[in-house]
Amino acid sequence: xxETLTAALTLKDIARQAGVSLATxxxxxxxxxxxxxxxxxxxxxxxxxxxxxxxxAAAELARxxxxxxxxxxxxxxxxxxxxxxxxxxxxxxxLSSRRxxxxxxxxxVFDPSVLAGTLEGLSDDYDGIAMVAxxxxxxxxxxxxxxxxxxxxxxxxSDVPSSRRHHYVGIDNIAAGRTAGALVGRLVGQxxxxxxxxxxxxxxxxxxxxxxxxxxxMASEFAGLSVLPVLEGRDEDARSEQVLARLLSRHADIVGxxxxxxxxxxxxxxxxxxxxxxxxxxxxxxxxxxxxxLLLQGVxxxxxxxxPGHEARAAVRVLLALARxxxxxxxxxxxxxxxxxxxxxx
Amino acid sequence: xxETLTAALTLKDIARQAGVSLATxxxxxxxxxxxxxxxxxxxxxxxxxxxxxxxxAAAELARxxxxxxxxxxxxxxxxxxxxxxxxxxxxxxxLSSRRxxxxxxxxxVFDPSVLAGTLEGLSDDYDGIAMVAxxxxxxxxxxxxxxxxxxxxxxxxSDVPSSRRHHYVGIDNIAAGRTAGALVGRLVGQxxxxxxxxxxxxxxxxxxxxxxxxxxxMASEFAGLSVLPVLEGRDEDARSEQVLARLLSRHADIVGxxxxxxxxxxxxxxxxxxxxxxxxxxxxxxxxxxxxxLLLQGVxxxxxxxxPGHEARAAVRVLLALARxxxxxxxxxxxxxxxxxxxxxx
DNA sequence: CTGTTAGCGCCTTCAT
DNA sequence: ATGAAGGCGCTAACAG
Numbered sequence: 001x002x003e004t005l006t007a008a009l010t011l012k013d014i015a016r017q018a019g020v021s022l023a024t025x026x027x028x029x030x031x032x033x034x035x036x037x038x039x040x041x042x043x044x045x046x047x048x049x050x051x052x053x054x055x056x057a058a059a060e061l062a063r064x065x066x067x068x069x070x071x072x073x074x075x076x077x078x079x080x081x082x083x084x085x086x087x088x089x090x091x092x093x094x095l096s097s098r099r100x101x102x103x104x105x106x107x108x109v110f111d112p113s114v115l116a117g118t119l120e121g122l123s124d125d126y127d128g129i130a131m132v133a134x135x136x137x138x139x140x141x142x143x144x145x146x147x148x149x150x151x152x153x154x155x156x157x158s159d160v161p162s163s164r165r166h167h168y169v170g171i172d173n174i175a176a177g178r179t180a181g182a183l184v185g186r187l188v189g190q191x192x193x194x195x196x197x198x199x200x201x202x203x204x205x206x207x208x209x210x211x212x213x214x215x216x217x218m219a220s221e222f223a224g225l226s227v228l229p230v231l232e233g234r235d236e237d238a239r240s241e242q243v244l245a246r247l248l249s250r251h252a253d254i255v256g257x258x259x260x261x262x263x264x265x266x267x268x269x270x271x272x273x274x275x276x277x278x279x280x281x282x283x284x285x286x287x288x289x290x291x292x293x294l295l296l297q298g299v300x301x302x303x304x305x306x307x308p309g310h311e312a313r314a315a316v317r318v319l320l321a322l323a324r325x326x327x328x329x330x331x332x333x334x335x336x337x338x339x340x341x342x343x344x345x346x
Numbered sequence: 347x348x349e350t351l352t353a354a355l356t357l358k359d360i361a362r363q364a365g366v367s368l369a370t371x372x373x374x375x376x377x378x379x380x381x382x383x384x385x386x387x388x389x390x391x392x393x394x395x396x397x398x399x400x401x402x403a404a405a406e407l408a409r410x411x412x413x414x415x416x417x418x419x420x421x422x423x424x425x426x427x428x429x430x431x432x433x434x435x436x437x438x439x440x441l442s443s444r445r446x447x448x449x450x451x452x453x454x455v456f457d458p459s460v461l462a463g464t465l466e467g468l469s470d471d472y473d474g475i476a477m478v479a480x481x482x483x484x485x486x487x488x489x490x491x492x493x494x495x496x497x498x499x500x501x502x503x504s505d506v507p508s509s510r511r512h513h514y515v516g517i518d519n520i521a522a523g524r525t526a527g528a529l530v531g532r533l534v535g536q537x538x539x540x541x542x543x544x545x546x547x548x549x550x551x552x553x554x555x556x557x558x559x560x561x562x563x564m565a566s567e568f569a570g571l572s573v574l575p576v577l578e579g580r581d582e583d584a585r586s587e588q589v590l591a592r593l594l595s596r597h598a599d600i601v602g603x604x605x606x607x608x609x610x611x612x613x614x615x616x617x618x619x620x621x622x623x624x625x626x627x628x629x630x631x632x633x634x635x636x637x638x639x640l641l642l643q644g645v646x647x648x649x650x651x652x653x654p655g656h657e658a659r660a661a662v663r664v665l666l667a668l669a670r671x672x673x674x675x676x677x678x679x680x681x682x683x684x685x686x687x688x689x690x691x692x
Numbered sequence: 693c694t695g696t697t698a699g700c701g702c703c704t705t706c707a708t
Numbered sequence: 709a710t711g712a713a714g715g716c717g718c719t720a721a722c723a724g
Contacts, residue, residue, distance in 0.1 A: 189535030
């Protein structure tokens, strides 16, 4: 299967073959106007015939434009978001050696008007924006305005599918919920009983979707398990602990627990304090210092995770590809739903 | 947290600041000899002071060298290896727009002398070689010879740790085996019984390591389960089916099954023919068209997988970084042990 | 509509 | 030990 190794062609070669100048080939290559259809065809043929690929490094250098990207992230102390920011930080050498800059913009992503306001303010300053977005009409409008203004927009972790954002970097949350459900059900085994759900808020799209998927699987496949009403812990430890502790005291037959969002420490404390951390199958999200410890201790049984390093890099690469008008490598940028248990901790 | 956005510096700026010429800065940048220690220091300081990063695109263009890489892969029809080749094929535009070429070399990677011979023949033709390697002294020697000749060497999927290969792209197979063990144990639940293992051959390092990890977990955590002697199916369907069918007929109390390598179709057939495909917890490796189907049907319960697309891209990126003398992004290139169940199928 | 030309930032001889 | 100068392949004015 030896590939033919023709000495790499250049624009000039194509130009010669097509009997035109460099500039014309360049115009055709970038679909710029001002070339007679017939000429276009001749050039296209020459390109095809040689399966010519322009040298990206040369193009980048000649274009010589620096690009600025912004990442709009929640302002609160969320370990998962912090990880994404850390990985962006690790890319700094990679970024600056390509004359790219990314800036962090912290805002209250849970308040639609605040978020929308933040987005409006960014309009002209950036070539591209990645954001953790709330699915709300005001936010959708702000996104569409950005897109209309020519800014490339990528939603990160939490999507706004009704908007005209160019790309979503994150997992399918319904499938994630289904995965959590299947894990809880399978790990509980035959034992009948009740299953608890702790979420941040049912108003968050990603949480709602996860719960939906979870319930779907529970209903269809684990008839022996009955799901209790969703508790809302606002992603806070104290509140999560409190609501779960109450639930545990009322139901002695809880055999499974799904923690949909953050507040993991609170959930774990409630379980331990009730002395039931080893009996209840506990599945949550994301690999953090805390969930890692809980998995090793056997308190948590599995974590559903989306690789934050991959998400950070994918968001940057997608913004860059969009800005340059290059194709996006879907396969590479797709974020998978990882199941992490004690023995495959990354 | 706004970053300072200094207009990107160039070599020339550094040269001026250090009071030297372009060429000298370039020499320092690449640790080339012929610069007085004192001058080196002055230049280094200027670079540090501005945290200067040379523009990679410019460097690539100026260097202008095409690189050739080879991938040495098993010649048999292995679906997983086929996937890696397919993903390499998908990269062709990416590769040629960077003036890189990769060529596939098929060989019998299971025969040490054949493999070693193939490797020797490649010495001078390539800047870098990725290979699926057998851990054997002859192969180790061939690898070390390549390294001595200045060729960059990456082992893929299967490692030769005792060699001086520059990098290994693949998973930790002991951990993968542990993960499989934990899954079988947890999914079986309380039910006591026996567990079967089907491997290609215990002589393959990766299979041996997986079995080791699997047994480790079984022994330490699932006292109720007893592991039967390892069956060898040579990664062939017919043979795997045959040996497993015999085992199933002898032991009515098999509750778990770990298929370490290929031959998956044979294993599945044996289970189905015995009418026990729904009762036995079946864990295997890799996501292929077949394992995907088996997972959806509920015949397989989980697949331990290493993302073939990621492995293909990581191998190329690592070879390229090695060839250019750039740092390898460990975090990015690390291959994770994926647990794939029905609901998180990629 | 098409061609000419001057760089982009770095690397690499070749001089000094 | 150091500097000067000509590209690498493409893009973007500016002419025609």
